[in-house]
Amino acid sequence: MAAEVVHFFKTFIADGAIEQYRLVRLSAGSGTNVVQAGAEDEPIGIAYQDDVALGETVNVRLLNAPGSVKLSAAGAFAIRDRLYPAAAGQVDDTPASAGKSIGIALVAATAANDIVECLLDGVEGSKLDGLLHAEIANSAALTNDGTETVLAGKTIRGADLQIGDILRVKAVVVATATNAADTLDVTVRLGGTDIVATGAVDPANDDVFQVESDIVIRAVGAGGAVQGYGKSAAGAGGTATFRARNLTNTAINLAGDVELDVTGDWSVANAGNSCRLEGFTVEHLRQ
Numbered sequence: 001m002a003a004e005v006v007h008f009f010k011t012f013i014a015d016g017a018i019e020q021y022r023l024v025r026l027s028a029g030s031g032t033n034v035v036q037a038g039a040e041d042e043p044i045g046i047a048y049q050d051d052v053a054l055g056e057t058v059n060v061r062l063l064n065a066p067g068s069v070k071l072s073a074a075g076a077f078a079i080r081d082r083l084y085p086a087a088a089g090q091v092d093d094t095p096a097s098a099g100k101s102i103g104i105a106l107v108a109a110t111a112a113n114d115i116v117e118c119l120l121d122g123v124e125g126s127k128l129d130g131l132l133h134a135e136i137a138n139s140a141a142l143t144n145d146g147t148e149t150v151l152a153g154k155t156i157r158g159a160d161l162q163i164g165d166i167l168r169v170k171a172v173v174v175a176t177a178t179n180a181a182d183t184l185d186v187t188v189r190l191g192g193t194d195i196v197a198t199g200a201v202d203p204a205n206d207d208v209f210q211v212e213s214d215i216v217i218r219a220v221g222a223g224g225a226v227q228g229y230g231k232s233a234a235g236a237g238g239t240a241t242f243r244a245r246n247l248t249n250t251a252i253n254l255a256g257d258v259e260l261d262v263t264g265d266w267s268v269a270n271a272g273n274s275c276r277l278e279g280f281t282v283e284h285l286r287q
Helices: none
Strands: 009-014 023-026 033-036 045-047 057-062 068-072 082-085 103-105 115-120 130-134 149-157 166-177 184-190 193-197 207-219 225-235 243-251 257-266 274-285
Touching (some): 149 166, 184 207
Antiparallel strands (some): 023 045, 130 274, 166 207, 166 274, 225 243
């Protein structure tokens, strides 16, 4: 018969040295052994014993428990900063590619190894949905290049996705300079698959290319599948017409990290053609 835990703590076996107030994860293939978590790992709790050695028991404060916890800082951060797993079981205000939040800092850290208080987000300490990414600066200009080029991207952790989730993407690219009848195509691509594109358009200077899409997760893992629907527009700001776009059910391997990119593609390489991405947001929506 399976056991259950009705308190905030559970005892595990250490599969390596573990320091106090460090995030821990389950060892591969085990529900009883733990190691210190890395920046890309899925932590289950925090070690509340000091200097635990290989093979010893360790008392773990589970991340689905209510309240606040003590954690070891990887570097300086401020009160109210959102905290993410870092190397060696510590936390920092800069997310790894997975971008999963543990919680919010109630105490500032002034240096690495400070012990701080953190208010947990909830189950597994993971903020799996909400705003995942917002570009805060224009991209480098794509000039004199006739090959498709990634203007901005976000790594999506496939393990975080569930059937019925939606990835909502919006991007804006401006054609800052144009030459003759050369065309520009702006595309949103997930895992190498085109989701929505403007199509090749002959722009005028300062024309706006905008793409938006809801990407619905229909299957996960190596046999993953998505369906996408959205709209695109290309033309003068305030006058361009949006066109409906649809991607039928399409297989995409979602077992690991998947790149969600916005690309630009000039029809020819010409020094008179230039564009830049000026906006890119990604949301993860869950029922």
